[in-house]
Amino acid sequence: MTELKRIGVLTSGGDAPGMNAAIRAVVRGSIYHGVEPVAIREGYKGLIDNDLEVVNARSVANIINQGGTFLKSARCQEFRTKEGRAKAYENARAANLDGLVVIGGDGSFTGAMLLEEEHGIPCIGVPGTIDNDIYGTDYTIGYDTALNTVVEAIDKIRDTATSHNRLFFIEVMGRDAGFIALNTGIAAGAEEILIPEQENSVEKLMSGLQSSGRAGKTSSIIVVAEGDKSGGVFELARTVEKSFPEYEAKVTVLGHIQRGGKPSCFDRVLASRLGVAAVEALLKGESGIMVGVRDQQVVKTPLERAISKQNTIDSHLMKVAEIITV
Structure with a gap:
């Protein structure tokens, strides 16, 4: 020593x-x-x-x-x-x-x-x-605390999504990596997850929403890492609204709430x-x-x-x- x-x-x-x-x-x-x-x-x-x-x-x-x-x-x-x-x-x-x-x-x-x-x-x-x-x-x-914070937030947002037939885009941290988005998306039951490591994410999202509609889903949660290559969560929401007018798209950016807490x-x-x-x-x-x-x-x-x-x-x-x- x-x-x-x-x-x-x-x-x-x-x-x-x-x-x-x-x-x-x-x-x-x-x-x-x-x-x-x-x-x-x-x-x-x-x-x-x-x-x-x-x-x-x-x-x-x-x-x-x-x-x-x-x-x-x-x-x-x-x-x-x-x-x-x-x-x-x-x-x-x-x-x-x-x-x-x-x-x-x-x-x-x-x-x-x-x-x-x-x-x-x-x-x-x-x-x-x-x-x-x-x-x-x-x-x-x-990391583990942030995951729990995000999942809790998504669970609460889902209550509103299902009550109003809304499509919620939830942006989580992850400028260069999709660890938070992928894990919380799975844990919170998101319909789609968009991460920086994934190619053709917009096309995949559109296909997924079409399948959801055919399956009778009236609301959806989309988890988007901030570094996703789709052009930003707000632009993504506008694009989806044009293609799926039956959905009312909402955006929630969790931001620095993910850093805080016990x-x-x-x-x-x-x-x-x-x-x-x-x-x-x-x-x-x-x-x-x-x-x-x-x-x-x-x-x-x-x-x-x-x-x-x-x-x-x-x-x-x-x-x-x-x-x-x-």
């Missing part, structure tokens, strides 16, 4: 339910191993502004059940420059940080990788994003495991890696691979979605 005196922890990029649980695990994991934890506020901006504070076990009491991140998060343009990263390094060195745990997504990991390459600060990434699009882990912190049990446990694993990786002298889970086991992936590669949609799950929407 490497002798470390201080470990810094920060959250960066978009917030995700379970980040607080991960912070808590890093802080208490550090203390358990005799290392002093240092909290950095507002991500890399906090490193540049020298907004650092030594914390203790009580500092992270009663936060495991809270969504968001009590350390706050920010996208820092200054940190994208070499001068900004040099300033962040000087503050980290002045604070005697021997390592850094970065909780966030691929943009946050890019910053960690550059900081390590340019200045030699050991960095460990913990995947915190609701999109579940980080390579090297089956699940990212916040983290699920799954996310709390996942965040706790990965936070502890990040601390123990630094203690072993490891750096430049992300900790994740594969087949329920903690695994480590080089940050470069986590950033450059992407999780792929399960083709079998797409087939399941096609089968159960008949």
Whole structure:
């Protein structure tokens, strides 16, 4: 084990339910191993502004059940420059940080990788994003909670859809990946699911609606990932209304409601495991890696691979979605 005196922890990029649980695990994991934890506020901006504070076990009491991140998060343009990263390094060195745990997504990991390459600060990434699009882990912190939030919202919208013979287009997050749309669409019984990974989505939708009409369906739920190639959910709704005047098309964009809320049990446990694993990786002298889970086991992936590669949609799950929407 490497002798470390201080470990810094920060959250960066978009917030995700379970980040607080991960912070808590890093802080208490550090203390358990005799290392002093240092909290950095507002991500890399906090490193540049020298907004650092030594914390203790009580500092992270009663936060495991809270969504968001009590350390706050920010996208820092200054940190994208070499001068900004040099300033962040000087503050980290002045604070005697021997390592850094970065909780966030691929943009946050890019910053960690550059900081390590340019200045030699050991960095460990913990995947915190609701999109579940980080390579090297089956699940990212916040994904499970977001799925439950979306399913609950769709269930409520369906009540209105069936009461008024309406066609609801529900846009969910997923600019580059359709994990949220595919899984929530299946779980909520959507008639159609449109995701970025799918070709000819509009044609498929039109064919599906025709089949639904012949099957006697009077209302439908269409789940659309924001990155779908159809041209946007509002344009999609207008196109469908022209072709199917019997439907009254409505659009609901769930937006940032998907990021909020109390983290699920799954996310709390996942965040706790990965936070502890990040601390123990630094203690072993490891750096430049992300900790994740594969087949329920903690695994480590080089940050470069986590950033450059992407999780792929399960083709079998797409087939399941096609089968159960008949």
